[in-house]
Amino acid sequence: MPGPGHRSRAGVAAVTAGLLAVSGALAGCSGDRRAEPSPRPTPVWNRSPASVAAVGDSITRGFDACVVLADCPQVSWSTGTDSEVRSLAFRLLGAPATKNRSWNHAQTGAKMSDLPGQMAQAAQREPELVTVMVGANDACQDTARQMTPVDDFRASFEASMRQLRAGAPKAQVYVSSVPDLKRLWSTGRGNPLGRQIWKLGICATMLRDSQDMSERAKKRRDTVYERVVAYNGVLRDVCAKDRRCRYDGGAVFDYRFTGEQLSHWDWFHPSKNGQGRLAEIAYRNVTSAKPPV
Structure with missing residues (x-):
């Protein structure tokens, strides 16, 4: 047992x-x-959007890139169809689709106060991506006092984002920085033809009396430069509050345009070559896994 x-x-x-x-x-x-x-979870930023709408000013309309004093939207950095420029839409969608799934609502001469209306138009298309490039005309006035106040610039951009979200809540937004107007002056002032054309009144706050190096002229240009920097700060800050918005990190502002990349009619707006460089910057930032810093 x-x-x-x-x-x-x-x-x-x-x-x-x-x-x-x-x-x-x-x-x-x-x-x-x-x-x-x-x-x-579905990624907030889609690096391959299937449609693109553009809002902004004369740069996005391809002004003075093909013929003098005229828009040339087919070479637009954002939605153009020109195979040499290879716009952002061209690179994302391919040539045939660019004509059917991209729309250009930018207007030559537009300021930030015009953007809410453009955004409302863009929202009706329900695009997957909206590109924004605006602000140069807010700084390009007859006198420095006429430049858009920074607070007004901010209020209009915030209103623009609200307009878009009301009609296209899931649309992504790519915001380009305002170009460095002072650098454009420095590049173009060496061309005699450009200097003569500037006398017609193009961006007088920066380009008037292009050869004047007096303290008064320098101070005027510095004032414009500082205002553009402030505008870019607004673009960055307002964009950062929207989870589907991506600012370019100042890439366009920092870009050093050469004479080849400026219109040979006004030595200020981008040429076809310059439009292509803008398209490269945009495509790199839109398709990047992380937003630019």
Whole structure:
């Protein structure tokens, strides 16, 4: 007959075996749960949008890029169809689709106060991506006092984003910085033809008396430069509040346009070559895994 110790050891063995069995069953269930794929959240930024709408000013309209004093939207950096420029839409959608799934609502001469109306138009298309390039005309006035106040610039951009969100809540927004107008002056002032054309009144706050290097003239240009920097700060800050908005990190402002990349009719607006460079910057930033810093 087995002794008490034997019965005790047998009982412990039985209990242990039972616990191991239960533990194994639970582990199997847990393992099954781990094997099930967990749902992944939809990325906020889609790097391959299927449609593009553009809003902004004369740069996005391709002004003076093909013929003098005229828009040339086919070479627009954002939605153009020209195979040499290879616009952002061209690169994202391909040439045939560009004509059917991209729209250019920009207007030559537009300021930030015009953007809410353009955004409302763009929202009606329900695009997957909206490009924004505006602000140069807010700084390009007859006098520095006439430049758009920074607070007004901010209020209009915020209103523009609200207009878009009201009609196209899921549209992504790519915001280009305002170009460095002072650098454009520095590049173009060396061309005699450009200097003569500037006398007609193009961006007088920056380009008037292009050869004047007096302290007064320098101060005027510095004032315009500082206002553009402030505008870009607004674009960055307002965009940062929208989870589907991406600012270019100042890439266009920092870009050093050469004479080849400026219109040979006004030495201020981008040429076809310059439009292509803008398209490259935009495509790089739109398709990047992370937003520019």
